[in-house]
Amino acid sequence: MAPKSRGASLLLDAFFQASSKKHICLSCRNNLNISRARYASTATAQVTVEAPPISQLSPNEPGASPAPQPRIIVKAGVVVSRPPLTTPDAHSFDTAFYLYQRRLNERLVLPFSQYFHYKRGTPAFEHWRTKRRERGGIAARDLGKYNAYTKESWNDEVLMGDESAAPQKVVEQLIEEEGRGAEFVGEGEADAKLGGLKRATEADQSNDQKSLERSLSRTLYLLVRNKDAKMSWRFPAADVEVREGLKEAAQRVLGSSCGVNMNTWFVANHPIGHHIEQKPEQTSGAESPEQKQMIQAGDVDATKIFFMKARIFAGQADIRNNSYELEDFKWLSKEEVEKHVTPEYWQSVKNMLVEQ
Amino acid sequence: MKSSVRMLRPAQLFKDKSICHSCRRELRRAASTQAAGVADDAPGDLESSSFNVPPPSQQEAKQFDPLKPSRQRKAPLPSSRYQYRSPRYDRGPLAPHRPPPPTDPASRQFVPGPFSQSRLESTYHNTIAPDFMTLTYQHRPPGFQAPEKGPRLRSWIGDNPYFANRQLRGPRGGDVLRLLRKPITFRNIPGVERVTVHSYCKDVIYQGSGVLHVAGMALQEITGARVQTHVSKHPESGWGLQRGKHIACTVDLKGEQMYHFLDKIINVVMPRIKDWRGIRATTGDNSGNITFGFEPDTVAIFPEVENNYDAYPPKLIPGLHITIHTTARADKDARLLLEAFGVPFYGKIVD
Secondary structure (H helix, E strand, O other): OOHHHHHHHHHHHHHHHHHOOOOOOHHHHHHHOOOHHHHHOOOOOOOOOOOOOEOOOOOOOOOOOOOOOOOEEEEEEEEEEEOOOOOOOOOHHHHHHHHHHHHHHHHHOOOOOHHHHOOOOOHHHHHHHHHHHHOOOOOOOOOOOOOOOOOOOOOOOOOOOOOOOOHHHHHHHHHHHHOOHHHHOOOOOOOHHHOOOOOOOHHHHHOOOOOOOOOOOOOEEEEEEEOOOOOOOEOOEEEOOOOOOHHHHHHHHHHHHHOOOEEEEEOOOOOOEEEEEEOOOOOOOOOOHHHHHHHHHOOOOEEEEEEEEEEEEEEOOOOOOOOOOEEEEEEEOHHHHHHHOOHHHHHHHHHHOOOO | OHHHHHHOOHHHHOOOOOOOHHHHHHHHHHHHHHHHOOOOOOHHHOOOOOOOOOOOOHHHHHHOOOOHHHHHOOOOOOHHHOOOOOOOOOOOOOOOOOOOOOOOOOOOOOOOOOOOOOHHHHHHHHHHHHHHHHHHOOOOOOOEOOOOOOOOOEOOOOOOHHHOOOOOEOOOOOOOOOOOOOOOOOOOOOOEEEEEEEEEOOOHHHHOOHHHHHHHHHHHHHHOOOOEEEEOOOOEHHHOEOOOOEEEEEEEEEHHHHHHHHHHHHHHHHHHOOOOOOEEOOOOOOOOEEEEEEOHHHHOOOHHHHOOHHHOOOOOOOOEEEEEEEOOOOHHHHHHHHHHHOOOEEOOOOO
C-alpha cells in the first residue's frame, strides 16, 4: 500500500472509531461515499447510478425492470407513552445554583413592599409579621437563613449541612405557614407536612413496573413480551392487513394486544421510526399461518416494523385476552427500555424516545 | 505514522465534498486527536469537578466560620480589596479597563436568574416539542425536489423604457410579503419567544395619572417585572388625547418569567373566567404572533390581585392586551403550539 493511501486508511479508521461516538449525519455519509467495505478492498470500482429526481410519486414507472422482489413482511408497531407528570428531578448543582441566584437577586432588587401587600392592623398582617420574625426578619420564604440587608451580606454561601433552603424544606415551611396541610391528605396519614405533595409514589417504592403511577418525572413506554422465551421485550407490533393503513393497523394492534381499556391518542398518521429484521427466524405469535410457515421455511428476506406514536391519557393495558400470545407488559423509562430490549432493536428504537 | 498523516490533511481530504459544517468539524477533530495520539476515551483528564472531591469531615465543617476572619480584623480592609466598579462604557479592545461580561455579577448589565425550573418549559421540551414535530412532519422521499414556485416579487415586463432597472413589483393582491413557512424539522420547532403585556389607560385623560399608577402596579404584581410607560405620539382631538402624555404601560417578559406568566394565565386564570369561550381563532398577525385581551374583571382573578384586592382603588383595575410572540412563521403553527400549551380557541379558523 502506498504511504498516501495508508494515511487515508488511517484517517478513515480514526474517523470510524470516533464516529461510534461522534455524530456524522446520514446525508453527509452518503456524500462522502464512505463504507468500510470500499476502503477495505482497494480495487473495488464503485459505480453510482444517479437516480432521477422525484417530483411526483409515481408507483408504476414504465422503465421498471422485473427484478425479483425481496419478500418482506410489513408490520405496524405502537409506541404508547405516558408523558411526565412532574418536573424533572433537580440535580444538586441546579438546586445550589438557583439558591445562589436567588440570594444574589435579593441583594440587587428593591425590598419587599410589605405595607402594599399587608394592611397594617389586619389579622393577615399580624400573621405575616409573626412568621417573618420566625424566619429571622427575612421577607422571602425560599432563601433560608440569609439576610441581604446587613454589612455581612456578602457571606451568601450555603454551609455544609444547612438544609434551611432545601426545596423540600421550603415547601414544608410554606404548607406549615398556610396551616391546611391536613386537609389534603387522607385520614390517619402522617404525611401532613407536605400536604399530599409527593414526587415518589407507592409504585416507586415497590418498583411496580406495571403501574402508570411510577417515575412521575419520566416518560414511560409500553413494552410487551411474547410467551416464546427466545423473544425479548419489544413494542406491540403485528402485520398490516390488506387494504389497511399504518395508523389503522396500529390501532388494531394496540386493541388486540393490550386491550381496549386505554384512552389513547395517535399523534400522527405517519410512523416515527422503523426496525428491520433481516432473515427472521422466530415467529412472534402475531403472524398469519401462511407467514408463519414462510418464516419457518426461511422464505422471508426481512421483516419491517413501522412504529406509530401514541399517548395514553387514561386506562391501563390488559393482556389477558390478547391474540398475539403475549405473556407480560411493562411501562418503562428510556434507560429501562435499553436494558430490556436487544442491542439491535435498541439501535433502531432509541432515537424515537425522548430523553426525559 | 505521523508523517503520513501530515501528508494528507483532513481538510484537504474532505475539501471538495459537500458535507455540512458540523460533520466537517467532527471529522477534523477525530483526525487531529488520532494524529496527536490522544486517547479519545479519556476526556475526563481535563475536566475536574468539585463533585469528585471528597467533602470535609463533619468536625471541620462544624468549626468552619466564614465570618471569623473579617470579624477578627482590627482595621478595615482598604476598599480596593473588596470594591470593584465596572467602567460605564466599553472603549474597545485596546482600552486598559474594560467592563466585565454581562454574566458577571460585577457587571452593570448583570441580571440574576434563573431562580427555578419552569413547569411549562419542561413540558414544552419533553412533550410538546416532540409531538409538534411528529404532527407537522411532511414526508419527502429521498431525491424529492419541490416544484419551483414563481418569484415572490414580480419584474416589470413591457416596452416602457422606464421598466429597466426599476424596483421589483410586490405580490398580486396586496403589497405585503408574508413570511415563508419552511418545513418543520427538529431545528425549527416553534416555541414561545417573548410575551408582551400591555395596558392602555384612556382614563388618564380625564382622571389624571393615578389610573396609570394603579395599572402599572397591577401589571408589576401579575408579571413580576418592572413596567415601562409609553407616551402618546400623536394628538387625537376626538378622544381628548394630547401629544406627549403618558397613556399606556407595557411589560416585556422573556425566559423564566415568561413561562411562569404563561403557566399562570393558562392553568389558573383562564379556567376561572366566567362565560368565556376562549380566544378568537382569527387572532394573529399572519407571522405567528397571537394577541388577545383580558377584561378588568379577569385581571381581578389573577391570584396576586385577588389576594390583595383591597390595595387597588375601586374600578381602577386595568384591562390587558397580551401578545404571545412565537417563533412560528405562520399563525396556524402558533395556534397549534398554544393549543398544546392548553389555550382554548373558538370560532371560525381563518388561515
